[in-house]
Amino acid sequence: MNAHAPLPVPPAPARGLGLHLGRLGHGFGAKRVLDRIDLDIPAGQFVAIVGKSGCGKSTLLRLVAGLDTPTAGHIAFDGPRDDAAIRIMFQEPRLLPWERVLANVEVGLPASVKGEERHSRARAILAEVGLAERAGEWPAVLSGGQRQRVALARALASGPRLLAFDEPLGALDALTRIEMQGLVERIWQEQRFTALFVTHDVSEALALADRVILIDAGQTGGHVALDLAVDLPRPRRRGSAELAALEGRILDTLFSS
Numbered sequence: 174m175n176a177h178a179p180l181p182v183p184p185a186p187a188r189g190l191g192l193h194l195g196r197l198g199h200g201f202g203a204k205r206v207l208d209r210i211d212l213d214i215p216a217g218q219f220v221a222i223v224g225k226s227g228c229g230k231s232t233l234l235r236l237v238a239g240l241d242t243p244t245a246g247h248i249a250f251d252g253p254r255d256d257a258a259i260r261i262m263f264q265e266p267r268l269l270p271w272e273r274v275l276a277n278v279e280v281g282l283p284a285s286v287k288g289e290e291r292h293s294r295a296r297a298i299l300a301e302v303g304l305a306e307r308a309g310e311w312p313a314v315l316s317g318g319q320r321q322r323v324a325l326a327r328a329l330a331s332g333p334r335l336l337a338f339d340e341p342l343g344a345l346d347a348l349t350r351i352e353m354q355g356l357v358e359r360i361w362q363e364q365r366f367t368a369l370f371v372t373h374d375v376s377e378a379l380a381l382a383d384r385v386i387l388i389d390a391g392q393t394g395g396h397v398a399l400d401l402a403v404d405l406p407r408p409r410r411r412g413s414a415e416l417a418a419l420e421g422r423i424l425d426t427l428f429s430s
């Protein structure tokens with residue numbers, strides 16, 4: 174071996190947390206909501222979850238995030254699921270109105286980050302979402318889209334390895350929504366967390382995801398009705414024939430169930 178050959182550079186560790194759902198099921202009393210969900214989600218994949226209202230999308234996210242315990246089956250992660258590993262972002266920003274923007278972002282940091290380090294980390298992540306100048310303001314003076322940016326910054330603050338999005342852009346106007354999609358995609362490309370993104374909007378799912386999971390709201394509980402790879406280059410070209418064809422397939426499955 175040539176003594177001057179550069180040492181091989183080890184591959185960067187994948188940031189995302191992969192997960193495996195095995196025959197996962199959930200019910201509330203006699204009501205079955207999710208039934209026999211089997212899924213392997215590799216680290217760093219962007220997965221969109223779509224399905225009719227009430228099919229169990231939010232329930233699935235809550236189970237993955239550990240906010241509820243499944244009544245059947247199991248969830249396994251391919252790495253440690255410590256306190257900072259998983260974050261969830263909702264349709265409403267859920268900010269603390271009595272705290273300024275910076276302090277709202279700091280809420281997402283682990284307690285082990287102390288003092289000035291808390292402020293500087295929160296400032297850095299606010300800059301990532303384009304709100305560096307608004308750190309000292311109250312949530313009430315921000316627009317809906319800006320509040321969701323703060324919520325995104327709070328969710329990102331701990332450097333999560335899995336980010337669960339529960340219809341996070343659902344309340345935004347169409348243009349802000351498209352802007353936010355671009356922001357989410359850019360940050361995911363930089364940070365490579367695993368993304369589970371619930372949306373009602375099939376074109377949003379196709380704009381963002383590597384893979385679209387359609388949950389069927391059947392009589393006996395939701396199951397995976399379609400698991401579709403979206404193997405198209407990014408940024409996706411809205412209105413392209415390829416996206417329209419995939420959208421047609423998803424909508425056909427959605428309305429035939």
Ligand SMILES: Nc1ncnc2c1ncn2[C@@H]1O[C@H](COP(=O)(O)OP(=O)(O)OP(=O)(O)O)[C@@H](O)[C@H]1O
Pocket residue numbers: 201206224225226227228229230231232233
């Ligand atoms: N805590 C609960 N107790 C009883 N039933 C519940 C509870 N949470 C959810 N459900 C029921 O479980 C089903 C699935 O709810 P979930 O919120 O997961 O659906 P979803 O697909 O996210 O719906 P949407 O798209 O309308 O938000 C619904 O019928 C709902 O009423």
